[in-house]
Amino acid sequence: MPLVTLTSDIGQQDYLVGAAKGRLLRINPEFQIIDISHSLSPFNYPQGAYVCRSAIRNFPEFTFHIVLINLFESKPDQLLFAFHKDQYVLCADNGLLGMILEDKPDMVIGIPFEKTAIKNTLYCIDVAAKAITQLVNGEPIQRIGNPDPSYIEKNPLRPMLGESWIEGQIIFIDNFENVVVNITQEQFEQQRRGRRFKIVFKRDEVIDRISGSYADVPQGEKLVMFNSAGYMEIAINKGNAAGLFGLRGYNETHTATSTMVQNRLFYQTVKVFFE
Structure with a gap:
């Protein structure tokens, strides 16, 4: 039963968090979904990195962490799927990954978006859910995405x-x-x-x-x-x-x-x- 966490800047005022969970379960009913937070400030990378980093380290090994923060700062063309210190992190290619990990990931693949797809939040959830399911079912990494892709890097906010x-x-x-x-x-x-x-x-x-x-x-x-x-x-x-x-x-x-x-x-x- 894959353990999946959700973190976002969506808020709780509308349907979107519930819809995201529904899409996850529709793709894989065996997902065990845990919320970290949906009240993060939009565009605040240091805050998002702090919350994600502080939560992730407490989860069992091989948990999947889906991070929906600032998904559309620029036109997205891939979702990052990283593995580091026995944890999986899936997030937008916006620089947040390195800020969360404060290190180079042990492994990262880029999951390309379909060029004709409407790239909204629920589409990103579908891409993440399918990639997790493929990995859990034993699919080779090369069939899930592109190993060692070029991606945006931002330095963590350090004292x-x-x-x-x-x-x-x-x-x-x-x-x-x-x-x-x-x-x-x-x-x-x-x-x-x-x-x-x-x-x-x-x-x-x-x-x-x-x-x-x-x-x-x-x-x-x-x-x-x-x-x-x-x-x-x-x-x-x-x-x-x-x-x-x-x-x-x-x-x-x-x-x-x-x-x-x-x-x-x-x-x-x-x-x-x-x-």
Whole structure:
């Protein structure tokens, strides 16, 4: 029974998520389908990569992960079908694959779209479902798609490093308005090297200790901890950190140097100073 996950930026307001599951089951009734999230922000690659990466690592080996994020940024002509660290990932050829894996996949094939097909979301689901079924049924890779295709690559959004500092970007704000930064505990400790530190955000907010849980500080107080995915999280015990501090998710399009953009970046980045 193939285990298949679904992640998308479709939302839950209309029929499309349900229709996608119906198409999967129509092609292979043995699929066991699990939702990861359908509430991701459109066009936000760092957020999508973080959510997918953090979920995928927890699934049994040889799970198939269908990622429907920003499917139509450009005219699509293939679906990527990758295998990496005992997990399968199927997604659009839009650069997201490398951001999710943070590495070159062990294997990748390109499944070409029919030139005359109407290339909408449900067509992409059909292509993914048929490819998974072929693989499960023992079809050779060469009959499913084109091995080692040319595909779009984008670099993962990584923190900036200095001798006595590390600067991360806010990549996710959860339902409680806790703020997730793209600094992992491993990166933090490697850069820290046992030194004292100050975590600074929104110009004048400072935290100088890592908490183990929200309850480590009094109600209403701010804290920093590493979440279950291993990423730095800024929170308020029984409060809304993003709303109170005016923090927001990082936007890759803000690359200009105007005063407006520079001011905006104060609310999208977090800096750690080591002493």
